[in-house]
Amino acid sequence: MSGTTLAAERAKFDALAGQWWDPDGPMKPLHRMNPLRTGWIADRLGGRDLTGKTILDVGCGAGLAAEAFARMGATVTGLDAAGAALAAARAHAEAGGLAIDYRQGGPEDLLAEGLRFDAVVALEVIEHVADRAQFCAALAALAKPGAPIFVSTLNRTARSFLFAKLGAEYLLRLLPVGTHDWRMFVTPGELGAALRPTGYRITELAGMSMSPTGQWRATRDLAVNYLAMARR
Template sequence: MNGTTLAAERAKFDALAGQWWDPDGPMKPLHRMNALRTRWIADRLGGNLAGKTILDAGCGAGLAAEAFARMGATVTGLDAAGAALAAARTHAAAGGLAIEYRQGAPEDLLAEGARFDAVVALEVIEHVADRAQFCAALAALAKPGAPIFLSTLNRTARSFLFAKLGAEYLLRLLPVGTHDWRMFVTPGELGAALRPTGYRITELAGMSMSPTGQWRETRDLAVNYLAMARR
């Protein structure tokens, strides 16, 4: 374990590094979800990201990081999975994007005194070793008044049926073993993990996938959801 990261989780996502940018590969759901989640965040940052610094914690191979960079933000992508970061650097360079990718945990950036206008952690908190410690590190990396954005999976019977059994075993949308349903995070648990940092959840939105694979914002938080927190 390295800080809030788990070695088994790093290895799992490193193994997918070579296929991360294939829109029809094992990360297909993230590709299709990406526009919804990054636009939702950008809208809450005022729409214009030019001049804003964003930390994408748990960035993987850079799907969200590249989207924010194309919107004008100065992006730092952070991940513990070295192979995924190598794929991120290669893809960003091919697209002419100047994204700073760093390998490590949020605690590593804290030691350097780094601070950001927004801190983002998408589909990450359900993979970390210690939620409270992870949220504390995210909060410490945010400038005064800066928001934190997270997306994750709710731990419900419906998420077990659709996001675990359906996505991994029936539809094969994700590799088997991508998620551990027991580590899914309810909105209440997310709020409790943030509370000691002074942050509170100010907005929640569900994300639902249509039968054709398109994602849309919804009020239904039972499976995938987005959260914005402020203090």
């Protein structure tokens, strides 16, 4: 199995597989966040028509982002170490008539196949991996020359502990308790440092903020959730 994935993290998300596509279930925050994440990425790939683009979605779970990119016309490969989540992804894509190539494993497992993509995406996954530097190196190796890498994650700040850990999991119950380990949250500086040996540098950052009504928007506030684009 992949050298960057943690068994406990795989089990955690496998346990949620049957509820992943319930918009009011435990993945409700991701359902609400997904249009912002995928739209922000698509805009930086040239617009909401991604026909002809190949996208690798690393840590795809049950396919929320992968399906959004496929509906924009992209040829999508979804990669995840959680087998039950992938089974849910395949079933949902088939029911929706979407042809998405779902693979089980980690990004390093694709390297031997010589696959390269027009964009490599890792959304809400880097805070769950065992080796951040190894993970970033694998993402970079899977990108075509000149292709961008996109990452969304949680910043490790006092505010993220208050809102994304205590608030989201314990007070508001927006996420199952134990979804996140605040110690594994990643600051933009740490993300940049992990990417730097690969030749990639962060070229754009945007915060993701949730309104009181549950809608997400891009902001300059990086203190909790943020998106990053990197190029070399």
